[in-house]
Amino acid sequence: MSARRPAVVVVGAGPRGTGFLERLAANLPELYGDRPLDVHLVDPHPAGPGRIWRTDRSPLLWMNSRAEDVTMFTDDTVRIDGPVRPGPSLAEWAGIDGRSFPSRPQQGAYLRWAHAQARAALPPTVTVHEHPTTALRVTGPRDGRQRVWLDGHAVPLAADLVVLALGHLDARPDARLREPAGFAARHGLVYLPPEFTADSDLSVLPAGEPVLVRGFGLAFVDLMVLLTEGRGGRYEQHPEDADRLVYVPSGREPVLHVGSRRGVPYHSKIGYEPDGERPPLPRFFGPAEVDALLAADRPLDFRRDVWPSVAKELGWAHYHRLFAAHPERTAVAREVFEERYAAAEPLGPELDALVALAVPDPADHFDPDALDHPLAGVRYASAEALQDGLRRYVADDLRRRHNPAHSPDQAVFDALLSVYGQLTRLGEIGDPGNWWHGFFSYLASGPPGSRLRRLLALSDAGIVRFLGAGLTVETDEARGVFRASSASLPGEWTEARALVEARLPDPTVTHSADPLLRALYADGARATDAGLLAVDPGDGRVLGRDGRPHPRRFALGPHTTSRAGGAFTRPRTGGVAFRQNDRTARTALALLRDLSCPADTAPAAGPTATSAPTATSAPVETSASAVA
Known part of the structure; x- marks a missing residue:
């Protein structure tokens, strides 16, 4: 050249x-x-x-x-x-x-x-x-x-x-990942770090053995698929329920014990076509708001400086759609609500009071904290009660995400995309733990509904066991095993000789x-x-x-x-x-x-x-x- x-x-x-x-x-x-x-x-x-x-x-x-x-x-x-x-x-x-x-x-x-x-x-x-x-x-x-x-x-x-x-x-593994990797090497255990599941050597996970899985997002879905259908299992239609599947195992599957910070899988993809009036976006987090943030003379912190406006934008999309498509579930005139919503401080008591007055059913409220922590404060009496509770949660999520009566969820999805488009102008934002990207993925980048139906069938078959929220994984040097517990079932521990970090590398x-x-x-x-x-x-x-x-x-x-x-x-x-x-x-x-x-x-x-x-x-x- x-x-x-x-x-x-x-x-x-x-x-x-x-x-x-x-x-x-x-x-x-x-x-x-x-x-x-x-x-x-x-x-x-x-x-x-x-x-x-x-x-x-x-x-x-x-x-x-x-x-x-x-x-x-x-x-x-x-x-x-x-x-x-x-x-x-x-x-x-x-x-x-x-x-x-x-x-x-x-x-x-x-x-x-x-x-x-x-x-x-x-x-x-x-x-x-x-x-x-x-x-x-x-x-x-x-x-x-x-x-x-x-x-x-x-x-x-x-x-x-x-x-x-x-x-x-x-x-490359940081200190958090080197510790379990070293423990596994000392005791002849299996440890799979964060990586692309399709590139992982899953043959090291033997049939019938318990496997602890830390992570309940899309990497887990890939793991679930490759260790079940990928090993010869198949699904059949439930003989009594058209919405359910039955898993027929091949006998080569391990038993996946899965938990995470939230303790639940990502929300299902929305399964209906949006129609009617859609929220005009952006409204509370657009070019003017980004210009103001760019003019700030200090480093930006996402939760302090950006999230309040983002939360108000997501809530605006939710309530705009609720009033437009489901007015029978509201209690004040739409124009009155929108005027007062625009004037209220984000994430404050005035906004909470307005929503309580205008939207009688709490199930119709947009609550980002509840969305982010769906099992907060929930405790189960036994491992089987936890399995039943999580199966109900997944089934309810499937029904909601496939029912246009809950079309405000689609509006929030649209607002999430709008927000991301605005955030690209800001460049560097302080967001420890990359919380926003995780929250976005959890709400907007979940699996197809058919994947969650398969998850329910695997749970029914005992191939997948739910561990709950606030997952803690420990190493037991004396016994040479990994141990997992969660805030959803305190005091109960699950042991395994294999641990998989089901997430992409940071x-x-x-x-x-x-x-x-x-x-x-x-x-x-x-x-x-x-x-x-x-x-x-x-x-x-x-x-x-x-x-x-x-x-x-x-x-x-x-x-x-x-x-x-x-x-x-x-x-x-x-x-x-x-x-x-x-x-x-x-x-x-x-x-x-x-x-x-x-x-x-x-x-x-x-x-x-x-x-x-x-x-x-x-x-x-x-x-x-x-x-x-």
């Missing part, structure tokens, strides 16, 4: 890297013209699907979104400066029922096609180079060309700009297993208290510890402070990720156009031989115009 030929290196060619590439192609004619450009894509996994959506995944694993709710293409609801380039949703592309939940291999095939489309949209003056390996480090001065060091390559890639689209990453810079991200942090990039990589919310440039954005380094995705809600964008919802990709692509193209990079005249200092092996392998090069 000539040193004079402009180049951009994109680390990560999965969905986010593909989205950036699509926006690069869309904006290139306006901002860059017919100048030559090299685009290097660095990813050890297939371009398009990336690691998570590989087409060799088990078809038993589903997407957590309906086929009609997944698109890789912009539409006229997306507020971007670049051109809109429409394209089919997953349902339209695959010709499948839009209400279905496709398998992950189906999504991987769609992503592979979308990636090929983005490549094909690039002009012949752009050459794409594929490097199926791992990026180890980025070096180079702020005002000069960057060098991206690759595993298996002695010579680094030279780049005018680097875009990190790393996606979801593994993590997207932290400091504990990331990714060498590039760790090196970036060591070289001066800023991380938040929650461990996220700090980026400029305007265009995704990586921020240093001095607060300055790096002029040649960008980052997008879940490891950054500009996270987008949900894994994929729903059509006609404004597309937060699309806006981020467009801003980054336009900034990158303008810089590439304007930069005058001197020729490289001397070898660069880089990683040691142990981190950058001397063996070389040639990249795969393709002309953009040759990609179908």
Whole structure:
């Protein structure tokens, strides 16, 4: 590659890297013209699907979104400066029922096609180079060309700009995880740390043996599927109840004892089509509120500075829908309620009094604390009473989420998406434990209802046992076992020789297993208290510890402070990720156009031989115009 030929290196060619590439192609004619450009894509996994959506995944694993709710293409609801380039949703592309939940291999095939489309949209003056390996480090001065060091390559890639689209990453264990791992190693037990369940070696969990599972979200759902249907079990229709299933075991399943902080699974996906009047959003957490927060002269704390307005926004959506669609369940005129609601302080006694007056049934109240802690104060007399209580909870959640009489739940879902779109402008926010993202996922990113019906059948069959809320896991050195108890059943302990952390690794810079991200942090990039990589919310440039954005380094995705809600964008919802990709692509193209990079005249200092092996392998090069 000539040193004079402009180049951009994109680390990560999965969905986010593909989205950036699509926006690069869309904006290139306006901002860059017919100048030559090299685009290097660095990813050890297939371009398009990336690691998570590989087409060799088990078809038993589903997407957590309906086929009609997944698109890789912009539409006229997306507020971007670049051109809109429409394209089919997953349902339209695959010709499948839009209400279905496709398998992950189906999504991987769609992503592979979308990636090929983005490549094909690039002009012949752009050459794409594929490097199926791992990026180890980025070096180079702020005002000069960057060098991206690759595993298996002695010579680094030279780049005018680097875009990190790393996606979801593994993590190195912190002190909390090293302790149970060490205990398991000393006693010959099984310990599976937070990781992507589909990549875990589940063969170490023997049939018939109890397994403690810490975590009740989507990682648990994958674990449940792979250890039951994945081992030959099957479901049959209940002979007496059309809404129930019966699980027929294969005999190869372990017994999963599951608990968590909340003690309940994520809420089911909503199973009805919204109709009628929907809340006008944003209302109490929109551009003006974000502008005021950005003008604050102190670091922002999410629970103190942001959450009150967010809670009022979610409540507004809930009550707007209740008054519009179910007025018979309200006791005051709608306009009176809305006027007083707007004037009331969020999360205060005036608002509580108004709701109590205007909405007689407490079941119709929006109570975020009760939502976040559904088992708070609930104690069960026995383990069997706990099983019965949790089965009732899951069954009630299924009924509610599939009954349009509870359509305010859909309105809150819409408000959650609206809030996430606004939060991306704020960038770095103090949120210890990443509470907001967890709360959002619990309410908005739950499993399909059919998964929870299977969970109930597994509970009936004794394959899944509920542990409850406020889960505590201890190690017993004398007996060489893990022990679990919960606040829902105090004094009762469950023992097992296996413990699974059923959650994704935290997207932290400091504990990331990714060498590039760790090196970036060591070289001066800023991380938040929650461990996220700090980026400029305007265009995704990586921020240093001095607060300055790096002029040649960008980052997008879940490891950054500009996270987008949900894994994929729903059509006609404004597309937060699309806006981020467009801003980054336009900034990158303008810089590439304007930069005058001197020729490289001397070898660069880089990683040691142990981190950058001397063996070389040639990249795969393709002309953009040759990609179908």
